[in-house]
Amino acid sequence: MVFRTIATSAALLVGLAVAGAVAGPQWHPQPVTEHVVPATQDTTIGGVDPAAVAAGEIGEVGDHEVLAEPVTIQLEGATIGGLLRRPLEADGSLMTGRPGVVFVHGAGTGKAVEAFARTAADLASAGVVTLVPDKRLDTYSLRERDYEAMALDYDRSVDLLRTVDGVDPARVGLYGESEGTWIVPVLQADDPTIAFTILTSAPVVPPREQAAFAADSYLRHTGVPDQVFRAIPRAVGMQFPGGGFTYADFDVRPWLAAQTAPVLVVYGTADASMPIEQGARIILTETGAAPGEAPVTVRYYAGADHGIRVREGTPEGATAPLHPDFVPDLAAWVQGQPGTADAAPQVAGATPEQLFLAVPVPQPRWWGNGDVVVAAVLGGTGLVLLALVAWGVVALVVPLVRRRRDGPAPPFAPGVGPALVALGAGAVATTGALAVYLLLVARLAFDYQRNDVIVQGGWVTVRLLGVLTAVAAAVLLQRVADVRSARRAGGDVVVARGVPAGIVLWCVVAGSVSLLLTLAYWGVYQLGI
Numbered sequence: 350m351v352f353r354t355i356a357t358s359a360a361l362l363v364g365l366a367v368a369g370a371v372a373g374p375q376w377h378p379q380p381v382t383e384h385v386v387p388a389t390q391d392t393t394i395g396g397v398d399p400a401a402v403a404a405g406e407i408g409e410v411g412d413h414e415v416l417a418e419p420v421t422i423q424l425e426g427a428t429i430g431g432l433l434r435r436p437l438e439a440d441g442s443l444m445t446g447r448p449g450v451v452f453v454h455g456a457g458t459g460k461a462v463e464a465f466a467r468t469a470a471d472l473a474s475a476g477v478v479t480l481v482p483d484k485r486l487d488t489y490s491l492r493e494r495d496y497e498a499m500a501l502d503y504d505r506s507v508d509l510l511r512t513v514d515g516v517d518p519a520r521v522g523l524y525g526e527s528e529g530t531w532i533v534p535v536l537q538a539d540d541p542t543i544a545f546t547i548l549t550s551a552p553v554v555p556p557r558e559q560a561a562f563a564a565d566s567y568l569r570h571t572g573v574p575d576q577v578f579r580a581i582p583r584a585v586g587m588q589f590p591g592g593g594f595t596y597a598d599f600d601v602r603p604w605l606a607a608q609t610a611p612v613l614v615v616y617g618t619a620d621a622s623m624p625i626e627q628g629a630r631i632i633l634t635e636t637g638a639a640p641g642e643a644p645v646t647v648r649y650y651a652g653a654d655h656g657i658r659v660r661e662g663t664p665e666g667a668t669a670p671l672h673p674d675f676v677p678d679l680a681a682w683v684q685g686q687p688g689t690a691d692a693a694p695q696v697a698g699a700t701p702e703q704l705f706l707a708v709p710v711p712q713p714r715w716w717g718n719g720d721v722v723v724a725a726v727l728g729g730t731g732l733v734l735l736a737l738v739a740w741g742v743v744a745l746v747v748p749l750v751r752r753r754r755d756g757p758a759p760p761f762a763p764g765v766g767p768a769l770v771a772l773g774a775g776a777v778a779t780t781g782a783l784a785v786y787l788l789l790v791a792r793l794a795f796d797y798q799r800n801d802v803i804v805q806g807g808w809v810t811v812r813l814l815g816v817l818t819a820v821a822a823a824v825l826l827q828r829v830a831d832v833r834s835a836r837r838a839g840g841d842v843v844v845a846r847g848v849p850a851g852i853v854l855w856c857v858v859a860g861s862v863s864l865l866l867t868l869a870y871w872g873v874y875q876l877g878i
Contacts, residue, residue, distance in 0.1 A: 369869030374711030388694035396692025408476035455527030475680035492593035567794035590719035617653025644691035649698030732860030775818030
């Protein structure tokens with residue numbers, strides 16, 4: 350009996366492992382083989398005219414008081430606010446003939462009074478007029494984003510800044526960060542009069558590829574078992590539940606090729622979410638319609654994160670400061686145009702380290718539609734819960750239970766009922782444990798933390814529950830086989846007696862099969878296949 354259970358369980362586990370392996374793509378990221386090598390660790394911007402510095406035309410951070418004023422920006426179909434910051438002369442008058450910068454939001458930023466506050470204020474104190482518009486949110490959601498339409502919205506802010514007193518309209522450029530760097534090249538290609546662009550923490554690759562890259566990077570730092578990585582292409586590569594998310598495959602490279610203005614590329618070497626070497630390399634090789642037409646300058650800041658902030662040494666709960674060289678370099682590059690546009694060194698700063706490439710994400714096969722995945726989980730769980738209700742009918746509604754002369758006939762053959770309970774409960778419990786595990790790991794990953802008890806112990810727990818559920822399925826199969834053998838020998842025993850018991854049986858079996866296949870898809874039953 351024990352041997353049969355072991356053999357049947359092993360067969361089921363191998364079958365689930367094979368089903369999980371063939372149901373979707375594997376994850377084999379390609380290592381970076383050609384690394385970006387900065388010419389020097391000094392990020393100082395070359396090409397700054399000493400005479401312009403001496404004349405006060407090129408200022409440094411803190412040279413000027415700043416006048417901050419709210420503004421209103423009219424968009425197509427909406428009105429948003431913004432915050433304008435202008436540098437003042439020593440006598441309190443507005444500076445004239447100054448370059449201007451419009452800030453383009455990344456994901457998660459919104460209000461002008463909160464976004465880019467330190468960067469925009471420091472840049473203004475050096476002599477650059479800055480405009481941070483509110484982020485338009487009525488056309489922006491997790492499911493729907495249109496980067497080309499967003500570029501048209503930000504162009505209204507460019508138009509406004511060009512009319513501001515003290516701004517040289519021919520020297521207005523753009524600063525984009527993170528998601529905003531997918532918008533900035535579109536805007537500059539559509540409006541070639543934009544004088545320059547700054548791309549900070551730029552993904553460059555399409556959002557789907559960047560998401561997979563970031564997930565891989567965060568999971569490696571968190572220390573998850575190798576089996577968990579299989580979930581990356583299956584989660585990121587699928588068609589997302591409910592549709593939408595068409596922006597996930599947006600490719601900014603055609604717009605990079607259409608650039609006509611100088612580009613400054615900025616990364617922090619501690620930014621684990623971006624392909625910091627690959628992104629710079631793509632921009633260097635693909636920007637500009639003709640050689641020299643859109644010169645590119647690249648700077649890497651040591652220990653800086655995605656927002657070019659240095660978190661090391663920052664007390665917990667406090668806002669990390671910007672890298673001390675970041676805004677001074679921005680100010681010098683912006684004010685020193687055109688001399689700083691192509692000045693050496695082209696690539697400078699701390700040495701970046703990117704282990705793997707961001708690549709196109711393999712598409713899942715049969716489970717490539719997120720609606721199918723959700724239906725499998727909800728449907729499977731619902732069937733098991735329906736079985737519990739039916740079980741109550743079997744146990745409590747006596748008239749529906751056939752009776753023998755010696756008492757009520759049991760609804761299930763010997764051993765079938767406990768095996769059903771173990772199978773259904775195990776399938777639901779394992780699915781729930783997997784969901785909790787993934788949420789805990791995601792939280793650790795986003796916080797860039799490690800916890801081996803959760804990461805390793807949690808995965809062992811999930812897999813152990815999965816194995817016990819498979820054993821319960823094996824026991825159920827054996828009990829059913831025993832009943833059929835007894836009936837062939839002339840016995841009158843049945844697997845399930847009556848309609849309610851039959852409903853319980855088939856609901857548990859169908860729901861559990863759906864959940865077990867889902868668990869196999871997400872890697873719970875991997876055996877190195």
